[in-house]
Amino acid sequence: xxxxxxxxxxxxxxxxxxxxxxxxxxxxxxxVFNTAIALGRLGVEIGFFSGLSNDLFGKALTDALTQAGVDxxxxxxxxRPTTLAFVTLTNGQAQYAFYDENTAGRMLDTGDLPTLPxxxxxxxxGGISLVSEPCGSAYEALMLKATxxxxxxxxxxIRPSFITDETAYRSRLERLLSVADxxxxxxxxxxxxxxxxxxxxxxxAALVLITKGASGVQVRSAAxxxxxxxxxxxxxxxxxxxxxxxxxxxAGLERGGLMDKSKLxxxxxxxxxxxxxxxxxxxxxxVSRAGANPxxxxxxx
Numbered sequence: 001x002x003x004x005x006x007x008x009x010x011x012x013x014x015x016x017x018x019x020x021x022x023x024x025x026x027x028x029x030x031x032v033f034n035t036a037i038a039l040g041r042l043g044v045e046i047g048f049f050s051g052l053s054n055d056l057f058g059k060a061l062t063d064a065l066t067q068a069g070v071d072x073x074x075x076x077x078x079x080r081p082t083t084l085a086f087v088t089l090t091n092g093q094a095q096y097a098f099y100d101e102n103t104a105g106r107m108l109d110t111g112d113l114p115t116l117p118x119x120x121x122x123x124x125x126g127g128i129s130l131v132s133e134p135c136g137s138a139y140e141a142l143m144l145k146a147t148x149x150x151x152x153x154x155x156x157x158i159r160p161s162f163i164t165d166e167t168a169y170r171s172r173l174e175r176l177l178s179v180a181d182x183x184x185x186x187x188x189x190x191x192x193x194x195x196x197x198x199x200x201x202x203x204x205a206a207l208v209l210i211t212k213g214a215s216g217v218q219v220r221s222a223a224x225x226x227x228x229x230x231x232x233x234x235x236x237x238x239x240x241x242x243x244x245x246x247x248x249x250x251a252g253l254e255r256g257g258l259m260d261k262s263k264l265x266x267x268x269x270x271x272x273x274x275x276x277x278x279x280x281x282x283x284x285x286x287v288s289r290a291g292a293n294p295x296x297x298x299x300x301x
Contacts, residue, residue, distance in 0.1 A: 001119045002039060002250055002259075003047040003074070005139055006032025006129040007105050009083035009098075010057045011239065013291055024086060026057065028064040029292050030105075031127030031157045034240045038247030038282065038294035040068030044254055047071045047120065049142075051108035051135065057082035058104065076112035078104040087239065094239045098162055100132060109134040110141050116150070121259050123147075124250065125176070126155035128162050131169055140172055144179060151261055153182035155246050158189045177203060181264055182253075184209040184246055206265040207272065209249065209279075211242060217276055219269065226269045228276045231284035240292025241283045247294065248279030 011029035014022060028037075032050070039046040048065055052058050052075045061082070065072045083106065084099040100106050116123075123146050130136050143152055154176055163169050173193070177183055183205045190196070190210060197208045197220045210218040212230075219226040250259075252275025258264050278300070285295040 001045045001047050002122045003049055003120045004032050004036035004124045005049045005142060006125055006127045008033035008050045008061045009085050012084055012086040027291050028061050031243050034243035034292045035124055035246045036070050037068045038244045040070040041294055041296045042251040043297045044251045047074060049074045049114060051076050051078055051104040053082040053104035054079050055082055074114040076108055080104040080107055089237055106132045106135050108138050110138045113138060113142050122151035124153045127157045128159055131162055143176055147179045151181045151259055154180040155184040156189055158192050181206045187212045219276055223269045228280055231280060233284045233288045235287045236290050238287055241287045244286040244294040245279040245283040248282035249275045252278040
C-alpha cells in the first residue's frame with residue numbers, strides 16, 4: 001500500500017449561472033487528496049491519511065475516496081469545517097484563495113498520527129499541509145519517522161500566497177527534501193527554492209523529477225539524467241495535473257518492482273523511464289478536461 005498523507009479540501013471552481021453571472025461550484029480536491037484519487041483509479045492499493053471533517057463537504061470527500069477505492073480508515077475525523085479553496089483561472093492556469101482557519105485538516109496534530117500498518121510500503125507528502133500549523137509539524141514528524149524504513153516521496157506544490165512564515169517553511173522543506181527518496185518539483189518550485197535538481201540529488205534523494213509543463217520532465221538519479229517529453233493535448237485547465245503525474249510515477253514504480261529503498265537507488269534510467277512516462281500520459285488526460293479529474297486505468301490502456 002502507498003499512503004498519501006496531506007490535505008483534502010473543496011475546490012470552489014468558477015462557473016456561470018443560468019443568468020450569466022459568476023458563481024462557484026464545489027468539487028473534492030487538494031494536492032495530496034488528488035494524488036490518492038488518481039492512484040486509486042489506476043488500480044494501486046492506496047490509503048489516505050488526513051484530518052477529515054464530519055460536515056457535508058467532508059462527506060463529499062469520503063464519498064470520492066470510496067468511489068476511487070481509497071482506504072481512509074487511518075484518517076482523523078473532526079467536527080471542524082473543511083478547508084475551502086476558491087479557484088480563478090487565467091488562460092487555463094489556476095490560482096487559489098484558501099480559507100483554512102481552524103479546519104479539520106489544519107488542526108491535525110502529532111497526537112493524531114497513525115501507527116503504520118505492515119502493508120504500507122511507501123508514503124507520499126506535499127501540498128499546503130506542509131505550510132500551516134499544527135498539521136505541518138504532524139506531517140513532518142510522520143515523514144521523518146517513516147523515511148527510515150519506507151520509500152517516501154514529496155511534492156511541495158509551493159503556493160507562495162499561502163505561506164505565512166517563509167523562514168519556517170523553507171527550513172521544513174530543507175529538512176524534508178534531505179530525507180525524501182523521491183522529490184518532484186515544478187520549475188516554478190525550483191525557482192522559488194533557489195536551488196537546482198543536482199543540489200537535491202546530492203542532498204540524498206534517489207530520484208528527482210522536475211516538471212516543466214509543455215517542455216516535459218527532467219529526470220535525475222544516481223544513474224544520470226533523462227528527459228521525458230510532454231504529450232501534446234488541448235488544455236482545458238491545469239488543476240490536478242501535477243498531482244496526477246505524481247500518481248502515475250508512483251504507480252509505475254510499484255508495477256516495476258521499484259517501491260523499495262535499495263532497489264530504487266540502484267535503478268537504471270531505463271527502469272525508471274516507464275514510470276515517468278505513465279505520469280506524463282496520465283497528466284495529459286487530466287489537463288484535457290475540467291478540474292482535477294484523473295484518468296481510470298482503462299483510459300490508459
